[in-house]
Amino acid sequence: MAVDYTVIVVYLAGMLAMGWWGMRRAKSKSEFLVAGRRLGPGMYSGTMAAIVLGGASTIGGVGLGYQYGLSGAWMVVTIGLGILALSVFFSARIARFKVYTVSEMLDLRYGGRAGVISGVVMWAYTLMLAVTSTIAYATIFDVLFDVNRTLAIVLGGSIVVAYSTLGGMWSITLTDMVQFVVKTIGVLLLLLPIAVVKAGGFGAMKAQLPTEYFDPLGIGGETIFTYVLIYTFGMLIGQDIWQRVFTAGSDRTAKWGGTVAGTYCLVYAVAGAVIGTAAKVLYPKLASPDDAFATIVKDELPIGVRGLVLAAALAAVMSTSSGALIACATVANNDIWSRLRGAVQGAERAEGHDEVKGNRVFILAMGVAVILISIALNDVVEALTVAYNLLVGGLLVPILGGLLWKRGTAQGALAAVAVGGLAVVGLMAGYGILANEPVYYGLLASLAVYVAVSLATRPTDEATLAAWRERLAGRPGEPHPEPAVPAHQ
Numbered sequence: 001m002a003v004d005y006t007v008i009v010v011y012l013a014g015m016l017a018m019g020w021w022g023m024r025r026a027k028s029k030s031e032f033l034v035a036g037r038r039l040g041p042g043m044y045s046g047t048m049a050a051i052v053l054g055g056a057s058t059i060g061g062v063g064l065g066y067q068y069g070l071s072g073a074w075m076v077v078t079i080g081l082g083i084l085a086l087s088v089f090f091s092a093r094i095a096r097f098k099v100y101t102v103s104e105m106l107d108l109r110y111g112g113r114a115g116v117i118s119g120v121v122m123w124a125y126t127l128m129l130a131v132t133s134t135i136a137y138a139t140i141f142d143v144l145f146d147v148n149r150t151l152a153i154v155l156g157g158s159i160v161v162a163y164s165t166l167g168g169m170w171s172i173t174l175t176d177m178v179q180f181v182v183k184t185i186g187v188l189l190l191l192l193p194i195a196v197v198k199a200g201g202f203g204a205m206k207a208q209l210p211t212e213y214f215d216p217l218g219i220g221g222e223t224i225f226t227y228v229l230i231y232t233f234g235m236l237i238g239q240d241i242w243q244r245v246f247t248a249g250s251d252r253t254a255k256w257g258g259t260v261a262g263t264y265c266l267v268y269a270v271a272g273a274v275i276g277t278a279a280k281v282l283y284p285k286l287a288s289p290d291d292a293f294a295t296i297v298k299d300e301l302p303i304g305v306r307g308l309v310l311a312a313a314l315a316a317v318m319s320t321s322s323g324a325l326i327a328c329a330t331v332a333n334n335d336i337w338s339r340l341r342g343a344v345q346g347a348e349r350a351e352g353h354d355e356v357k358g359n360r361v362f363i364l365a366m367g368v369a370v371i372l373i374s375i376a377l378n379d380v381v382e383a384l385t386v387a388y389n390l391l392v393g394g395l396l397v398p399i400l401g402g403l404l405w406k407r408g409t410a411q412g413a414l415a416a417v418a419v420g421g422l423a424v425v426g427l428m429a430g431y432g433i434l435a436n437e438p439v440y441y442g443l444l445a446s447l448a449v450y451v452a453v454s455l456a457t458r459p460t461d462e463a464t465l466a467a468w469r470e471r472l473a474g475r476p477g478e479p480h481p482e483p484a485v486p487a488h489q
Contacts, residue, residue: 004307005145011182011311015163015318018174022167029355032168033100033330034246043177044257047319048244049264050176050183052079052235054320055136056384058187058313061269062296063289065276069213073273078227080265082235087258090403092251094242096474102239102399103335108471109402110410111464117417119335121394122239126328127370128387129240133321134160134374135383139294140314153374156317161367164322165360169247172322179315183268186312190305191297192271198300199278208281226436229443230388237399238391240320240327251474325370329362337362382433389428393442394421397450405454406465412454420446 026032039047057076064072086094097105103119137156138149147155163171199205205213212218235241248254279292282300286292297309377383397420398413424442431437 003304004310007304007307008311008314011314012159014178015159015175018178019163019166019171022163022171022174024167025170026168026356029100029359031170032356032359033326034243035169035173037095037098037247038249039173039247039253039257040249041253041257041260043173044244044248044253045260045264046180047173047176047247048083048241048258048261049268050180050315050319051240051244051323052083052261052320053183053265053268053316054133055139055313055317056132056320057265057268058183058272058316059136059139059290059293061272062276062279062293063291064219065273066280066286066292067276067289068219068273069209069215069277069280070270070273071216071218072276073269074219074224075227075231076269076272077266078224078231079235080262080269081228082232082262083241083258083265084262085232086236086241086245087255087262090236091245091248091254091258093403093472094245095248095251095254097246097471100243100246101331101335102237102242102395103331105242106398106402106413109460109464109468110398110408110413111460116335116339117414118395118398119331119339121390121417121421123328123331123336125387125391126239126324126331127366127373128383129238130321130324130328130366130370131373131377132384132387133317133324134370135377136317136321137314139290140310140317150375154371156314157321157367157371157374160318160321160325161364161371164325165363165367168356168359168363169243169326172326173247175322176319179319182308182315183312186309186315187275188268188271191301191309191312192275194301194305195275195278195282195296198296199281205277205281209277213277213280222436226439229439230385230392233392233396234388237395238327239331240323243327243330244323325367326363328370329359329366332366333359333362385433386428389424389439389442390421393424393439393446394418396420396443397446401450401454407454407459408450409454409457409460411457412450412452415453416446416450419449 028036030036053076057079061072061076064075066072094105097108099105099108101119102122103116106118134153134157138152141147141152141156142149145152163175167174196202196205200208217224245254245258248257275296276289276292279286279296283292283295286295293313297306297313301309394417397416398408401408401416402413420442423445424438427438427441428435
């Protein structure tokens with residue numbers, strides 16, 4: 001394993017070096033939180049694909065393939081569909097807002113009265129997303145170094161917190177590009193063909209497995225519908241995803257770069273399902289489907305290649321973890337703490353070194369909290385389900401309603417967030433956290449309340465809507481982009 005260890009150590013050292021380099025570029029709030037809003041198509045596509053394809057998409061995607069066959073691809077497919085829908089229909093207008101958080105967008109649309117409560121819901125979502133990604137380090141480091149769970153979480157979490165705190169979005173962007181390349185080589189170009197060959201090829205796989213393993217809908221229509229509700233719609237409104245859209249240098253970059261990332265997700269989804277199906281042929285009696293990825297990597301890959309593929313799994317987890325962490329810290333600082341202390345918001349707030357320092361402190365604080373919660377928490381699936389149920393049940397309707405329906409009001413938005421969020425929590429308590437009903441009924445309740453309250457209250461005043469239209473059109477009214485900071489400074 002010495003060669004494999006060397007590959008992993010070099011990879012981790014490179015992540016920290018990227019953090020240090022990113023720190024030299026992050027000289028303003030815009031540079032620190034959204035990479036100066038000037039990423040080109042190549043970098044934007046790679047980083048968007050990296051953040052959405054985390055440990056759940058890699059280890060979990062292979063596990064679903066092991067359990068259900070090719071239809072196990074549906075979870076990651078719905079993630080890709082969400083990115084495609086976001087990119088084609090919404091990303092250009094989102095990029096024009098020139099804000100830092102989803103809640104700031106809601107303030108613009110509804111007149112400054114919807115941000116606080118939505119910020120709390122979004123913070124809870126991003127926190128749980130960061131926690132679930134951090135817990136995944138335990139699985140990977142256990143395979144790599146045979147270390148106990150707590151040490152694995154502290155080791156992996158500390159590296160992510162270090163480079164995220166140092167350089168903010170610039171560090172995360174640079175590391176995500178490396179992680180995107182490593183994932184592409186490790187999973188698509190190495191593990192996929194090797195797994196299929198080791199299983200005897202597709203003909204042998206079909207001969208040894210039940211026919212339902214090759215049924216595209218074998219996982220079940222209700223499960224697919226639930227994935228669409230949670231993941232496709234979740235991709236449309238998550239702070240971690242929007243914060244990447246805010247980094248795009250132009251409307252075209254946001255639209256077409258995101259389309260490339262979404263298409264890549266679809267390819268990645270099929271690859272994970274095929275790898276899992278091959279693992280079922282090779283190891284038909286694993287204790288857990290989620291063991292399929294680690295088992296096939298340990299037993300079937302040659303020295304060196306094994307280290308690279310494990311680095312790919314680590315890259316998948318780190319990219320999602322760092323994206324969720326900076327999103328969590330951004331929401332905590334800009335949407336909750338700043339409002340509680342009465343700070344002036346949005347374009348009226350000065351951007352400078354103090355802003356960078358404040359956001360850096362919040363990333364460090366949220367990172368420590370994430371590591372501690374991850375050590376205490378065991379069930380990743382339940383934590384992720386709670387996060388997405390809250391996000392979709394509480395925020396989907398007021399966000400999409402604000403973008404698509406002129407008649408929506410601040411009162412309707414606040415009622416939708418409160419009722420949808422409380423309904424999801426109450427229904428999870430009644431039906432169980434992993435049940436489908438909470439997100440179904442919570443979303444319907446949120447929609448009904450949003451429409452009813454909006455129609456029963458006075459329309460949003462015309463001045464607010466006029467300013468909103470100006471911002472959507474990208475005309476004057478938004479803050480001007482900051483001048484580029486030379487890389488040598």
